[in-house]
Amino acid sequence: MLHLDVYLPIASPTMIFFVVLLIILFAPIVMSKLRIPHIIGMVLAGVLVGEHGLNLLARDNSFEVFGQVGLYYIMFLAGLEMDMESVRKNYRRLNTFGVLTCFVPLILTYVMAITILGYSGRASFLLGCIMASNTLVAYPIIGRYGLQRNSSVMLSVGSSMIALFMALVMLAGLTGTFSEDSGWLFWLLFVLKFATFCAGSILLIPRLTRYFLRRYSDAVMQYIFVIAVMFLSAALSALIGLEGIFGAFFSGLILNRYIPHVSPLMNRIEFIGNALFIPFFLISVGMLINLRALTTGPEVWGIMFLIAFFGTFGKAVAAYLSALIFRLSKADGHMMFGLTSAHAAGAIAMVMVGRKLMIAPGTPLADDNMLNGVVIMILVTCIISTLMTDYAARQIIFSQKAHLDIKEKSDDDERIMVCVKYPEIAPQLLELAMLIRNQKLKRELVALNVVYDGENSTVDREEGIQLLEQLQRQASASEVRVVTQVRLATNIANGIKHAFRENGCSEVVMGMHVHTEVTTKFWGQFIQSLYNGLNRQILLMRFTQPLTTLRRIQVVVPSRAEFEPGFHRWLERVCRFAGQLDCRLQFHGRNESMELIRNYIDAHHHNVRADYTFMAHWNELPTLAATVNDDNLFVVVTARKGTISYKNALERLPDELTKYFSGTNLMIIFPDQYGDTKEDTMSFTEAQHHEEISIYDTLRRWFQKTHKSQ
Numbered sequence: 001m002l003h004l005d006v007y008l009p010i011a012s013p014t015m016i017f018f019v020v021l022l023i024i025l026f027a028p029i030v031m032s033k034l035r036i037p038h039i040i041g042m043v044l045a046g047v048l049v050g051e052h053g054l055n056l057l058a059r060d061n062s063f064e065v066f067g068q069v070g071l072y073y074i075m076f077l078a079g080l081e082m083d084m085e086s087v088r089k090n091y092r093r094l095n096t097f098g099v100l101t102c103f104v105p106l107i108l109t110y111v112m113a114i115t116i117l118g119y120s121g122r123a124s125f126l127l128g129c130i131m132a133s134n135t136l137v138a139y140p141i142i143g144r145y146g147l148q149r150n151s152s153v154m155l156s157v158g159s160s161m162i163a164l165f166m167a168l169v170m171l172a173g174l175t176g177t178f179s180e181d182s183g184w185l186f187w188l189l190f191v192l193k194f195a196t197f198c199a200g201s202i203l204l205i206p207r208l209t210r211y212f213l214r215r216y217s218d219a220v221m222q223y224i225f226v227i228a229v230m231f232l233s234a235a236l237s238a239l240i241g242l243e244g245i246f247g248a249f250f251s252g253l254i255l256n257r258y259i260p261h262v263s264p265l266m267n268r269i270e271f272i273g274n275a276l277f278i279p280f281f282l283i284s285v286g287m288l289i290n291l292r293a294l295t296t297g298p299e300v301w302g303i304m305f306l307i308a309f310f311g312t313f314g315k316a317v318a319a320y321l322s323a324l325i326f327r328l329s330k331a332d333g334h335m336m337f338g339l340t341s342a343h344a345a346g347a348i349a350m351v352m353v354g355r356k357l358m359i360a361p362g363t364p365l366a367d368d369n370m371l372n373g374v375v376i377m378i379l380v381t382c383i384i385s386t387l388m389t390d391y392a393a394r395q396i397i398f399s400q401k402a403h404l405d406i407k408e409k410s411d412d413d414e415r416i417m418v419c420v421k422y423p424e425i426a427p428q429l430l431e432l433a434m435l436i437r438n439q440k441l442k443r444e445l446v447a448l449n450v451v452y453d454g455e456n457s458t459v460d461r462e463e464g465i466q467l468l469e470q471l472q473r474q475a476s477a478s479e480v481r482v483v484t485q486v487r488l489a490t491n492i493a494n495g496i497k498h499a500f501r502e503n504g505c506s507e508v509v510m511g512m513h514v515h516t517e518v519t520t521k522f523w524g525q526f527i528q529s530l531y532n533g534l535n536r537q538i539l540l541m542r543f544t545q546p547l548t549t550l551r552r553i554q555v556v557v558p559s560r561a562e563f564e565p566g567f568h569r570w571l572e573r574v575c576r577f578a579g580q581l582d583c584r585l586q587f588h589g590r591n592e593s594m595e596l597i598r599n600y601i602d603a604h605h606h607n608v609r610a611d612y613t614f615m616a617h618w619n620e621l622p623t624l625a626a627t628v629n630d631d632n633l634f635v636v637v638t639a640r641k642g643t644i645s646y647k648n649a650l651e652r653l654p655d656e657l658t659k660y661f662s663g664t665n666l667m668i669i670f671p672d673q674y675g676d677t678k679e680d681t682m683s684f685t686e687a688q689h690h691e692e693i694s695i696y697d698t699l700r701r702w703f704q705k706t707h708k709s710q
Contacts, residue, residue: 009051009058016057019049024279039138039386042279043379046286053291063284070281071344072248073273074136076230078157079252080259080266081148084582085607087158090151097155097322098162101340104321105314106132106167112310117303123365125174126354130374131311133167134160135344137285137382138389140278142339143270145393148261152332152396155322156339161249163340168242171350178357193240198250201236205229205254210549210631213258217427217546219477223268226255243349257582258548262434264477285344289379293372303373308380315341331395338388343381347374414438417446417503419496419510423467426511428543430471433509434480435547435580436573444481446503447471450495453488461486493529500534507537507569512668531640531670537566538670539573544663545630553578554628555635556621557589560645562596566672570637571597575605583633585610588624618649625660633665643673 010016027041049056057063087094106128113124136157147153169190176186212225230251237247259266293300316337323333351374354366366374418433420426433445449464451457468484475482483503489495500508512527531538555574561567578585585608587597594612601610628634638653639646657666 008055010056011058013062016060016062019057020280020283023049023283024275027279036387039140039282040383042282043286043289043382046283047289047291047379048286049283050287050289052287052289057287059284059287063280063287066277066280067284068244068281070273070277070279070284071135071245072230072234073277074139074281075245075249076252077143077270077273078136078139078160079249079254080256080269081143081261082157082253082256083149083154083607084253084256085609086149086151086154089607090154093155093322093326094158095162096325097318097336098159098166100318100322101134101159101315102132102163102166104318105311108310108314109307112306116306119370120359122174122177122359123354123370126171126350126365127307127370127374129167129171129174130343130347130350131307131314132170133164133343133347133350134315134340135342135347136160136339137282137342137344138339138385140274141386141389141393143274145397147335147393147396150332150335150396152323152328152335152392153339155326156336159336160340161246165242165246167350168246171353172241175353175357190241194242197236197240197247201233201250201254205233205251206258209255209258213546213549219264219268222265223272226259226265226269229255260435260548260580262439262478262480262580263431263548264474267478281344285378285382288348289375290372291376291379293376296372300369300372300376303369304376304380307373308377311343311377312341312381312384329399331392331399334388334392335396338385338390338392341381341388342385343374343378347378413504413506414441415443415446415503415505417448417496417500417505417508418471419448419450419508420467420471421449421464422511423470425541425543426467426471427474428547429509429511429541430474430482431547432539432541432577434475434478436509436576437480438576444483445475446499446505447482447484448496448499449484449486450489450492450499451486452492453490457488461488491529493526493533496530497534500536505536507539507573508534509539509541512540512542512666535640535673537569537573537672540668540670542666544665547581549631550581550583550633550665551631552586552629553583553633553635554586554588554624555637556615556624557587557593557597557637558618558639558645558647558650559590559593561589561637561639561671562593563644564639564671564673567596568600570669570671571600572604574635575601575608578610579605579608586613587611588613588615590615618647621649621653622656622660625664628661628664630664633667634661635667635669637669637671640670640673 010019023042023045027045028038031038031041047053051058109131110124110128113119113127114121117124119127139157142148142150142153172190173187209225209229213222216222216225230248233247233251234244235247237250238244259269294304319337319340320333322328323330323336328336351366351371355364355371357365359365414437416433416437418429420429430445430447437443437445447468449468451460451464464486468486472482472484485499485503487495487499489498496508508530527540553574574585577583585601587594587610589597591614594614598610598612601608624634636653636657638650657668
């Protein structure tokens with residue numbers, strides 16, 4: 001007879017990893033058939049294969065390590081994906097919900113433990129601290145629905161950190177009561193360590209990040225640096241007496257503005273976490289759950305039910321009461337309850353602290369019944385949290401689709417062309433295009449390389465193909481589709497214009513050279529020919545440092561710019577760019593223009609921070625050079641000759657930019673203009689035909705005029 005118990009649990013590292021990968025692969029497939037969030041499948045699979053189930057796998061050090069990394073990853077991603085401007089504007093709501101979601105379940109659980117379970121005051125307080133905190137187990141569902149910046153999600157994530165922080169501080173105080181050094185000196189030292197940790201992180205991490213990102217562009221090195229910062233912050237957080245998850249979340253908040261949501265680096269962080277580390281954490285949580293404890297007697301059932309009911313009821317009261325106070329929808333209330341109701345490894349860590357605290361020799365503060373009740377409560381709350389979060393996410397998506405802005409639908413012609421030639425700036429041009437594109441439309445980008453049709457055209461064409469392949473790989477890392485084209489042309493500007501019309505593009509993004517000469521050499525005949533022959537928006541960009549290290553964008557707006565047809569297009573692009581990088585915008589221009597810009601930002605980009613400065617005349621442009629720092633982007637909105645906002649002072653623009661802004665990050669925008677739209681939309685063959693007819697008509701009129709005069 002074959003005894004499988006001899007081979008179980010599996011000891012081979014290769015087979016352990018293979019079984020875990022099978023769970024990660026098949027759990028979502030099975031759960032999707034049952035229409036159950038796959039997170040529950042991961043937890044249940046952990047119960048099944050763990051030592052309290054089929055005993056296929058032992059919860060060894062590998063699960064401890066990978067599970068801890070997965071927990072840090074969840075908190076780190078929550079910090080990275082928060083809308084910091086919304087946090088700044090809604091800090092009162094955040095604090096209110098954080099206090100409610102911490103103390104309402106704490107008080108209810110504390111009173112229940114004393115009156116019904118008969119626990120001591122300190123044991124009841126420990127149980128209250130466990131239920132006051134929560135773990136964002138259901139947060140990966142948010143990423144799947146793309147609701148990371150929803151207001152209710154922001155409130156839930158921020159309040160979870162506030163509740164966790166307060167629960168950890170109270171737990172530290174409870175632990176201090178078992179020590180001889182639990183007086184005011186203990187708390188003074190704790191406050192000093194916490195203040196030093198926060199101040200040091202805020203001062204050092206941004207400086208190190210800017211230094212590293214400016215000097216190293218390798219994708220692997222950037223990823224390792226970011227993860228190293230996360231672990232360092234988590235380790236320091238644990239060192240001062242808080243859980244490492246607080247440090248992981250705090251580092252995510254600090255790195256938030258340096259890692260745009262659409263960047264390849266963010267995509268890599270999310271991919272590796274969601275594919276490996278977070279599933280490991282969920283499986284490791286399931287392996288802790290001992291369903292057999294329910295068979296030991298009705299006492300465990302009662303403890304588990306009371307802990308789960310009063311703790312979850314307290315979270316529900318806090319969530320729905322906050323939604324009522326803030327006048328949020330019912331779906332937002334469901335979301336707030338769903339995200340804040342789950343408990344996981346943090347609860348295990350707290351109850352294990354209670355196991356180490358002895359109220360008498362051999363009698364821990366947290367007995368076996370409390371431990372089993374808390375562990376089974378984790379399974380119950382994880383199921384409730386994931387089901388409610390998934391339901392709320394669907395309701396929010398449906399409500400958003402029912403209230404789509406009509407103007408957003410009309411902005412349907414967006415198709416950005418990126419003209420590239422030089423490998424050193426091409427990746428940044430593509431990154432710029434990805435930052436200003438409309439994520440909801442999911443339109444592909446057009447990457448164009450125009451090769452001069454001369455003696456070296458074959459070699460140049462091969463180099464162009466290699467460059468475009470590199471850009472495709474870069475875009476695919478952010479899951480953005482790119483259409484590439486290498487075009488031969490005897491005139492570079494004409495090649496761009498013809499490709500622009502053939503691909504039905506709406507605007508052009510391209511780089512500019514760094515010139516030392518003035519006026520006639522600044523634009524060059526190529527740029528002049530392009531913006532004179534193309535009446536659609538052109539963005540010229542000069543980079544002196546990576547885009548992710550920018551901290552402020554200064555925009556100079558000419559008078560009467562609001563009357564140009566491309567006014568809202570360039571303003572929308574600048575706002576998207578600032579929003580993705582979490583930069584502050586500062587506009588300079590006339591009051592009439594500033595008022596319209598302010599109204600547009602308040603209506604469509606209320607999360608963008610913007611300042612408005614009066615600039616009486618374009619002659620004041622050189623005086624702005626003193627206010628533009630190295631980490632600023634200077635944006636000049638210019639105009640073509642003969643248009644409404646054109647002025648003679650723009651003739652001096654090349655001289656002024658070369659003299660006063662030679663070392664700055666620079667963007668020059670030629671907005672959409674009125675003009676011969678037929679020329680902009682017709683094909684190359686139609687343009688030739690139109691030109692032939694125009695010449696014929698001119699000759700015919702000249703002949704008739706000459707004949708009459710004779």
